[in-house]
Amino acid sequence: MIKMKIEKFKIELYDEIVELWKKAGIELGSSDSIDEITRVLNRNPDLFLIGKAQEKIIAVVIGAFDGRRGYVHHFAVDPNYQKIGFGKTIMDALIEQFRKMNIHKVHLFIEKSNRSVVEFYINLGWDVREDLIMMSYVPDKKLYKRHL
Numbered sequence: 001m002i003k004m005k006i007e008k009f010k011i012e013l014y015d016e017i018v019e020l021w022k023k024a025g026i027e028l029g030s031s032d033s034i035d036e037i038t039r040v041l042n043r044n045p046d047l048f049l050i051g052k053a054q055e056k057i058i059a060v061v062i063g064a065f066d067g068r069r070g071y072v073h074h075f076a077v078d079p080n081y082q083k084i085g086f087g088k089t090i091m092d093a094l095i096e097q098f099r100k101m102n103i104h105k106v107h108l109f110i111e112k113s114n115r116s117v118v119e120f121y122i123n124l125g126w127d128v129r130e131d132l133i134m135m136s137y138v139p140d141k142k143l144y145k146r147h148l
């Protein structure tokens with residue numbers, strides 16, 4: 001049986017996680033440049049986790065805290081290692097970190113084109129919010145790009 005070890009992400013591993021995100025079909029935008037990933041890591045050193053097996057990174061999740069709510073971004077497991085429990089394992093580890101930090105509630109966003117993953121989160125105890133509408137605002141249109 002393959003074992004996965006959970007570690008905190010280090011910026012030296014940037015290229016490797018970008019490869020993993022691409023492999024898993026995560027869309028990368030201007031917030032995924034090395035500078036921006038460094039920024040989110042520096043703010044959330046205990047929440048940005050990777051899973052390693054057979055000497056490579058097979059899972060990654062960016063956990064974040066804005067001082068009020070927790071967030072989950074860019075959660076992915078290498079397609080060659082999916083559906084054998086590693087997603088649940090790394091998400092459980094992240095939730096444990098949120099718990100240790102006394103964070104009251106955690107949010108995540110799912111693209112409608114990726115609806116099938118809702119079932120995965122429901123199995124892990126997450127609730128779909130029917131009472132909210134998500135809105136976004138871009139403060140500086142020169143900074144934000146949908147694609148990296």
Ligand SMILES: CC(C)(COP(=O)(O)OP(=O)(O)OC[C@H]1O[C@@H](n2cnc3c(N)ncnc32)[C@H](O)[C@@H]1OP(=O)(O)O)[C@@H](O)C(=O)NCCC(=O)NCCS
Pocket residue numbers: 024025026074075076077078081082083084085086087088089109110111114116117118119120123
């Ligand atoms: C979502 C993702 C991280 C799940 O990782 P995983 O390692 O395959 O998940 P696990 O093997 O831990 O699955 C845990 C349980 O959820 C189920 N499950 C996994 N993916 C599922 C899916 N897409 N839909 C429904 N159920 C799913 C598993 O069958 C398992 O159920 P069981 O415990 O009853 O056997 C992985 O599918 C992935 O990287 N997807 C592409 C990127 C993505 O969509 N990320 C989420 C962005 S919001």
